[in-house]
Amino acid sequence: QKVSVEVLDHLEHLALVDFRDSEGVERLHKAIQFADQLHEVNTDGVEPMDSVLEDRCLYLREDDVTEGNCTKELLENAREKVEEYFVAPPGNIPLPKLEERETFLQGS
């Protein structure tokens, strides 16, 4: 079954990347179809595994400062900055709704 345009739009908002064209959407459909094979496996009573190192303890280190003071180096790679700040365009402005955006999904 196909993914609804609402979900596709939602994904574009979440991921902040676009599907670009029908091939992009087809790719997602095929990916889901492929992943659906997982449901053939009986996983009753099986615990999910998130790390191969699950049997080991994550360790802590001493809370000592060992590095830092590299503001200049870190700012070097940013395109837009002012003094010691990275500069971003205004925030809190959501991406336009589907109808108002320039997106391939408009045509769906």
Added chain:
Amino acid sequence: MLRASLRQVSAALKEGRVAPTELCQRCLALIKSTKFLNAYITVAEETAMKQAEESDERYKRGQPLGILDGIPVAVKDNFNTAGIETTCASNMLKGYISPYNATVVQKLLDQGAVLLGKTNLDEFAMGSGSTDGVFGPVRNPWSYSKQYKEKSVPKSHSEESDWVITGGSSGGSAAAVSSFTCFAALGSDTGGSTRNPAAHCGVVGLKPTYGLISRHGLIPLVNSMDVPGILTRCVDDAAVLLGSLAGHDPKDSTTIQDDFEPFELPNLTDVSKLSIGIPKEYHAPGLSSEILALWSKAADLFKNAGAKVVEVSLPHTRYSIVCYHVLCTAEVASNMARFDGLEYGHRSDMKDSTESMYAATRREGFNDVVRGRILSGNYFLLKQNYEKYFVKAQKVRRLIANDFVKVFRSGVDILLTPTTLSDAAPYTEFIQEDNRTRSTQDDILTQAANMAGEQGQELNCFPLPSHFTCPVPLGLPAINVPTALSERGLPVGLQFIGRSFQEKQLLTVAKWFEKQVQFPMIQLEEVKRHDSGVFQHQKSASFS
């Protein structure tokens, strides 16, 4: 001399038969004349010569830092290298000059290695052909070998279009080692990205156990599966690199704290106490009859030498790729979120809002493959899908891991499997297939490489002939050993998988096997011209 192994050339440096600067110059010259391979994205000529000069001084004083002092090496372009551009073969990071060295890079430099440059890859290491980066595809050096040319039927078009791929995503590193421009190279392995190109380029490709080598500075794809990979010309050299790189790193909390002791590999003569497992599910559709025969022959080799060879079962193998696909895309969706143009990398001119700037930056910076994975990953992580896909995949991951635990508990020491489905495909064929099956295959091809974890198994159980990897979810160490030449005169390798942190045993067995098969050296015109012939290294016997 360029065709020698790392250990041989290191001995030559120590004995004063060659100077680090001379070695470096020769490698740089060879890189220039093999530019058509497109193995390197950045050649750091000045800094390399400077490092070589410093090494010269140390050797003159009789105080080399170790076996790696003065040895030219190359590093995949997804490792951060201070002062040198790190692009991940993507528009997103074009022009990005790393402010720091990845831990593994720092370790190499601290031991006096000479960093020649950064090698080409698939964009953000997503791919199995090294064809998808913005700097173009990498050409397999074997395309220009005497062995391949002798076997290829002359086509109507020029030799230009007959070249074969390196495999990927560490294709540049594999090609660099294979064409003798460096003595070792770093790759990365998430789904087979080191072992796959190693097999296609006829070099040794080692994926160590997850947690053994620091990932600090390796631009992450899948944090729970990525491992720095080692590419060398022989197994002994891989052991040397491993010894230099392994060990706890306070900057990477996924490295284990156990002490690591570098080791030299013994010359195994008696394999009678060894138990080799042959996983039957790895005999998958699409596996070429050539490789199947080679695999069988290798099993017989062990049997005839007295080892115990048993068929084993890893019943969930066919779900490896699917599992990898979901877990990989999910982690990628998260890892790629850092690329927003604000602090580094490409930034779009869009100024309307933060979100629209991010969206435009990412639209301009990422290619189809990367975007596709990000979107798929986000889909699987949606609230309504999380249990159904992501958690489900994690459960299947445990089942796959349990399969391996069972097999190793039953007394099997090492698993022997194919590394790839077939020998290297011609580029024109590879991209056609890719385009046709892109939507289905993209993630699958690359996933096939490293499924669920660091397991070194790569068998592609997907019914498409280009790439063959079945991920192994336990982070187990695995190594590709070049085995024989195919009918087309191209390299074919076999893979050994060992128990966690048992690299010494794994490499010892791999070294024994390497000695038995006597894989032929590549015969490249270019190299003959640049080499002084100090080390004649022709191996005449071959396994096939």
